Amino acid sequence: MRKYLPLSLSARHSYPNSVRYFKRIGISIVYLFMQSRIQQAAREFVLRQYGVEASVVVNRPPRVEMGDLALPLAMELARKLRRPPRQIAEEVAAALRSVAGVAKADVAGAGYVNLFLDRAAYAAQLGAPLEAGASATTAAGGKLIVEHTNINPNKAAHIGHLRNAALGDTFVRLLRARGHTVEVQNYIDNTGVQVADVVVGFLYLEQKKEEDVARLAQDPAARFDYYCWDLYARVTRFLAEDSARLELRNRTLQEIEEGHTLAARVAEIVSTAIVRRHLATMLRLNVRYDLLPRESEILHLRFWDQAFELLQEKRAIYLETEGKNKGCWVMRQTEGNREQGIGNSAEEEDGGQDTKVIVRSNGTVTYVGKDIAYQLWKFGLLGKNFFYRPFETYPDGRTVWVSSSEPGSGSPPAFGQGQKVYNVIDVRQSYLQKIVAAGLRALGYTEQADRSIHFSYEMVALSPRCCDEMGIELSAEERQRPFIEVSGRKGLGIKADDLLDRLLEEAYKEVLSRHSDQPDDFRRRIAQQIAIGALRYFLLRYTCNTIIAFDFHEALSFEGETGPYVQYAVVRARNIFRKLEEEGGRFDENAVTPAVLERFLAAPEGDAFWELLYQASQWDAVAELAIATTEPAAVAKYAFQLAQGFNNFYHRFRILTEQDEARKMFLLWLVKRVEDRLTTTLDLLGIEVPEAM
RNA sequence: GCGCCUGUAGCUCAGUUGGAUAGAGCGUUGGUCUCCGGAACCAAAGGUCGGAGGUUCGAAUCCUCUCAGGCGCGCCA
Numbered sequence: 001m002r003k004y005l006p007l008s009l010s011a012r013h014s015y016p017n018s019v020r021y022f023k024r025i026g027i028s029i030v031y032l033f034m035q036s037r038i039q040q041a042a043r044e045f046v047l048r049q050y051g052v053e054a055s056v057v058v059n060r061p062p063r064v065e066m067g068d069l070a071l072p073l074a075m076e077l078a079r080k081l082r083r084p085p086r087q088i089a090e091e092v093a094a095a096l097r098s099v100a101g102v103a104k105a106d107v108a109g110a111g112y113v114n115l116f117l118d119r120a121a122y123a124a125q126l127g128a129p130l131e132a133g134a135s136a137t138t139a140a141g142g143k144l145i146v147e148h149t150n151i152n153p154n155k156a157a158h159i160g161h162l163r164n165a166a167l168g169d170t171f172v173r174l175l176r177a178r179g180h181t182v183e184v185q186n187y188i189d190n191t192g193v194q195v196a197d198v199v200v201g202f203l204y205l206e207q208k209k210e211e212d213v214a215r216l217a218q219d220p221a222a223r224f225d226y227y228c229w230d231l232y233a234r235v236t237r238f239l240a241e242d243s244a245r246l247e248l249r250n251r252t253l254q255e256i257e258e259g260h261t262l263a264a265r266v267a268e269i270v271s272t273a274i275v276r277r278h279l280a281t282m283l284r285l286n287v288r289y290d291l292l293p294r295e296s297e298i299l300h301l302r303f304w305d306q307a308f309e310l311l312q313e314k315r316a317i318y319l320e321t322e323g324k325n326k327g328c329w330v331m332r333q334t335e336g337n338r339e340q341g342i343g344n345s346a347e348e349e350d351g352g353q354d355t356k357v358i359v360r361s362n363g364t365v366t367y368v369g370k371d372i373a374y375q376l377w378k379f380g381l382l383g384k385n386f387f388y389r390p391f392e393t394y395p396d397g398r399t400v401w402v403s404s405s406e407p408g409s410g411s412p413p414a415f416g417q418g419q420k421v422y423n424v425i426d427v428r429q430s431y432l433q434k435i436v437a438a439g440l441r442a443l444g445y446t447e448q449a450d451r452s453i454h455f456s457y458e459m460v461a462l463s464p465r466c467c468d469e470m471g472i473e474l475s476a477e478e479r480q481r482p483f484i485e486v487s488g489r490k491g492l493g494i495k496a497d498d499l500l501d502r503l504l505e506e507a508y509k510e511v512l513s514r515h516s517d518q519p520d521d522f523r524r525r526i527a528q529q530i531a532i533g534a535l536r537y538f539l540l541r542y543t544c545n546t547i548i549a550f551d552f553h554e555a556l557s558f559e560g561e562t563g564p565y566v567q568y569a570v571v572r573a574r575n576i577f578r579k580l581e582e583e584g585g586r587f588d589e590n591a592v593t594p595a596v597l598e599r600f601l602a603a604p605e606g607d608a609f610w611e612l613l614y615q616a617s618q619w620d621a622v623a624e625l626a627i628a629t630t631e632p633a634a635v636a637k638y639a640f641q642l643a644q645g646f647n648n649f650y651h652r653f654r655i656l657t658e659q660d661e662a663r664k665m666f667l668l669w670l671v672k673r674v675e676d677r678l679t680t681t682l683d684l685l686g687i688e689v690p691e692a693m
Numbered sequence: 694g695c696g697c698c699u700g701u702a703g704c705u706c707a708g709u710u711g712g713a714u715a716g717a718g719c720g721u722u723g724g725u726c727u728c729c730g731g732a733a734c735c736a737a738a739g740g741u742c743g744g745a746g747g748u749u750c751g752a753a754u755c756c757u758c759u760c761a762g763g764c765g766c767g768c769c770a
Contacts, residue, residue, distance in 0.1 A: 062713055072712050075750055109713050192770060328768060360768040367770045558732050561718040568732055576729045651734045
């Protein structure tokens with residue numbers, strides 16, 4: 001017998017709006033619907049019968065035989081009502097028996113109310129196929145903005161950036177699948193220190209002319225992002241050798257910010273070429289963007305000046321007249337902020353406590369200041385806007401736009417004006433993200449501050465073993481550590497494209513051994529889908545606050561809890577139908593009548609089928625949970641468990657050789673339902689299903 | 694010094710914001726196949742949930758203390 005696979009779901013909240021919405025567009029959300037219906041019935045009964053408001057949790061019993069849904073509410077009520085919990089549970093159970101869709105209600109243990117659903121009725125509602133992508137245009141509730149990737153445009157993307165993009169992109173897919181309108185922004189810090197460093201490298205270290213850099217950036221064979229990766233590491237050493245050289249960087253940085261200088265032109269060449277490389281890398285992973293807002297426009301369109309005025313007006317910042325921050329504009333520390341741990345008590349001695357410098361004494365604005373301006377713009381609160389021009393067109397015809405200082409061509413969508421903003425940024429920037437939110441709050445935009453979500457995640461580091469494999473030398477002290485932090489400055493890390501290439505190679509070997517008779521482009525396509533599936537799943541299976549100590553062995557694995565495992569389950573399901581056709585058979589959906597469902601889902605013979613179907617139906621609740629907790633790993637886990645459930649079923653039951661025609665049709669129907677949900681779930685993870693494996 | 698995060702099986706990680714007998718993958722050991730393709734399936738072994746108190750019907754989950762590790766705390770981004 002297969003084991004029961006516990007699925008982590010609960011229903012603290014009801015989803016009336018979602019239910020209505022999905023009914024309207026025809027997406028099957030049977031599970032959430034049942035859950036909220038029962039929740040509501042229980043709440044109403046408790047209020048009517050006992051006159052108390054109860055928090056009605058609906059979850060699942062520990063074992064399937066005990067029921068489909070569980071309500072552990074009687075124990076809590078027992079205290080308030082001063083009556084035995086089991087007695088209360090009996091009364092609740094009796095009340096819930098009359099709820100449509102409930103077949104049976106038991107009382108178990110200390111006072112759990114366990115519900116058994118009407119299997120056939122439930123199954124009949126799962127008939128409607130999911131309408132993929134039917135969501136974006138019709139959702140209510142305003143636009144959500146998700147900012148992710150945000151790689152400094154001065155070097156190739158590395159494995160840590162891939163985690164950011166995979167999380168951000170998956171979150172976007174989840175939101176869209178749940179009917180939200182989403183705008184994806186990838187912020188480009190094209191005037192920062194990191195770009196300046198590479199410019200210094202080209203102009204001073206390599207003594208290159210503007211045309212040389214332009215030519216190099218155009219040359220596909222040069223792998224410009226890789227070239228800059230190495231150059232950046234060299235510049236870092238160059239600057240470290242002689243502190244006087246730092247002046248070179250400062251001057252370059254200033255020239256870049258001014259614009260119209262040689263350094264600015266080279267910076268533009270470098271950052272634009274690198275961004276194109278980044279987009280290409282991310283596209284390999286099925287990651288796309290709508291808009292690339294750039295720091296240069298934030299500067300040139302004077303977004304900061306506008307934000308500065310607002311902040312002064314509301315006295316959110318003030319000019320420090322004494323102490324170490326004399327001459328700077330600093331942000332006050334409010335009570336609310338202090339609660340959230342913002343402030344710097346290390347400076348208690350010199351009067352600079354609980355403040356954050358926003359404008360330096362030389363008049364330039366810090367990174368946080370620019371970020372506050374950008375965040376205000378995202379909510380449509382700045383009173384200024386970017387101009388836009390098309391940056392690139394994706395193979396599917398969609399356009400990525402980039403910010404511009406002048407009116408551009410084309411007709412861009414109405415960017416910005418978000419109702420809620422998710423910033424996918426690693427956990428080390430928590431402090432700064434809090435200051436940004438505190439800035440909004442100080443301006444009186446408390447609601448927007450609350451709707452500024454820092455989608456925080458931990459870094460990807462390298463395991464010491466991984467460093468060995470890559471020939472990275474470690475000190476004795478480093479060797480003792482559980483992981484080694486990647487460093488762009490040192491050129492220490494795994495480049496995203498290298499990892500992808502290696503995965504492709506491994507996948508291709510596997511495909512070759514199984515499909516030696518197939519054309520090579522077929523094999524390449526499949527190998528690529530498998531490689532991407534493996535990588536995206538690997539990056540998504542860990543919860544956000546888990547540090548991933550990168551390990552080749554685990555990342556290159558195609559067995560066990562991996563993307564390919566899930567892909568394989570879908571391929572198997574589809575093979576059944578393909579084989580059926582080859583044999584001249586036909587799947588007739590209409591043959592699966594309510595009576596057929598009734599017959600084959602009935603306990604106990606139908607338990608295995610029901611379990612699988614029930615599990616497959618929980619797609620909606622998982623997506624909702626992942627959104628509410630900003631935890632895409634829940635979806636990855638679900639995909640794996642459902643695939644596992646299917647693989648087990650696949651082994652236990654022969655379908656094509658089934659003699660009972662009604663049973664055969666029922667089994668095919670079940671496979672179809674599971675395949676459908678698995679495909680949808682993989683799509684949420686940005687993973688495609690190969691034609692064969 | 695202050696703040697945040699983490700500690701669960703040999704290893705890597707889940708664990709439904711307090712619920713019933715703590716789960717998975719890998720690894721180990723032993724099984725399954727004239728098959729809808731084995732990138733699969735089944736089983737076994739393996740856990741004082743870092744430690745100590747507390748809160749209550751009930752704690753891996755909440756509170757306090759403590760030990761260990763990580764990350765932040767700049768007129769860098």
